[in-house]
Amino acid sequence: MYQAHKTRNVLLYTCHDETPFGHDPFVYESYIGIIMSGSADHYMADGVITYPTGSLCLVKRNQLLKVVKKPDGQKPFATITVFLEQETLKEYSAQHQVKADGVYTGEPVSLVENDAFLSGYFNSLLPYFEQPEKLTPILAQAKTTEVIALLLRNPALKNFLFDFSEPHKLDxxxxxxxxxxxxxxxxxxxxxxxxxxxxxxxxxxxxxxxxxxxxxxxxxxxxxxxxxxxxxxxxxxxxxxxxxxxxxxxxxxxxxxxxxxxxxxxxxxxxxxxxxxxxxxxxxxxx
Missing domain, CATH: 1.10.10.60 (Homeodomain-like)
Structure with missing residues (x-):
């Protein structure tokens, strides 16, 4: 059993049962998400990584991802996810004159340090779990722009956010x-x-x-x-x-x-x- 409320960019997700690979494994758009309760097992070819409650993950577009979402006892698995769509990122790049230095070569899934600013940001989205209709498209767009600015405090994330190239020919x-x-x-x-x-x-x-x-x-x-x-x-x-x-x-x-x-x-x-x-x-x- 799960509930999901999504505007254009923000997804509020609650799951009361363990759901093995309960979504399309292809990641169409990059996103940042925080696990509010429960945990998630990320299955990869060389093993499994478990992300506990409080984990803040940055996930790159154009990849395959297998995740099992697990409740924590009486607490459901719950996440807040903000999608960093290409259109939004391109608009931000043009408006603020910030561009990638080259092709992104880092990890496709990486943990982000959850400091006071990002904690405050995600806490500001919590009331929308109770009243998701209040998260209008205008507010969702503003919250997406805000998290992009917060991520750019780390200059190393420029390539992650603004590398708009398509996958190159692989082995x-x-x-x-x-x-x-x-x-x-x-x-x-x-x-x-x-x-x-x-x-x-x-x-x-x-x-x-x-x-x-x-x-x-x-x-x-x-x-x-x-x-x-x-x-x-x-x-x-x-x-x-x-x-x-x-x-x-x-x-x-x-x-x-x-x-x-x-x-x-x-x-x-x-x-x-x-x-x-x-x-x-x-x-x-x-x-």
């Missing part, structure tokens, strides 16, 4: 091996790797000798097989993480690929991990 093979579990359209994979859709498909076929759809499915299912057999993971815990929209679709695709149901594989995997049991002997007794 497609490395990128896809790192991001295959994200469930996004091919058009977004193409954009993120600096290609048109037709160029993306052509380069993909040259590198992988198959179509993107077939390769993505195979990679996700092979990772699922590894997680179930070697890490003793439950299918219900991993299907979203691997980019499948439903557990039933995941189960069907898995059986078609490996000729074995996830349930049967899970039983064998658990038996293998029991102390004093031999995998093959038990497999024979279960067949």
């Amino acid at each position: 497609l093979e490395a990128y896809m091996h790192r991001h295959f579990s994200y469930n996004v359209p091919l058009t977004q994979f193409a954009k993120l790797t600096g290609r048109s859709l037709s160029t993306f498909k052509r380069d993909f076929a040259r590198i992988f000798s198959t179509t993107p759809e077939k390769w993505l499915q195979k990679q996700r299912l092979e990772q699922a097989h590894f997680l179930v057999t070697q890490k003793n993971k439950r299918p219900s815990d991993i299907y979203l993480e691997l980019g499948f929209e439903t557990l039933s679709h995941f189960s069907y695709a898995f059986k078609k690929q490996f000729g074995q149901t996830l349930t049967a594989l899970q039983i064998l995997a658990r038996a293998k991990h029991l102390p004093g049991q031999s995998g093959p002997g038990l497999a024979t007794s279960l067949s």
Whole structure:
């Protein structure tokens, strides 16, 4: 169960249940957000970062992001997010004559020091949780301009805010091996790797000798097989993480690929991990 109130730029979000990857993983616009209560687990190819209550994060546009939002006991997960849309940033850049020094090369998600000024800023948005209709488009625009000015107290953030360049052409093979579990359209994979859709498909076929759809499915299912057999993971815990929209679709695709149901594989995997049991002997007794 969740509630969300959004004007043009400001999102007030409250979630009472744990929501695994409960949003489009593609970040269309940069934003700054603070966790008012609860915590968030950020899943990446090389691990998980947990952001506790009070974390203030700056997130760059044009990236893929997986987040599990968790309530804290009786307190819901709640955030205030201010979107830094390209149109707004370009208007600010022109009006105040502030420009990037070059292409942004920092982290796509970074923690911001939550000092007295930023704390005061986000506290000023709290009353709108109770009366979201009071946050008019004019006020939301003014609050967005205010947070841009507050962020610019750190000159190093100029490139983050005002680098308006599109993604450059990346190493497609490395990128896809790192991001295959994200469930996004091919058009977004193409954009993120600096290609048109037709160029993306052509380069993909040259590198992988198959179509993107077939390769993505195979990679996700092979990772699922590894997680179930070697890490003793439950299918219900991993299907979203691997980019499948439903557990039933995941189960069907898995059986078609490996000729074995996830349930049967899970039983064998658990038996293998029991102390004093031999995998093959038990497999024979279960067949």
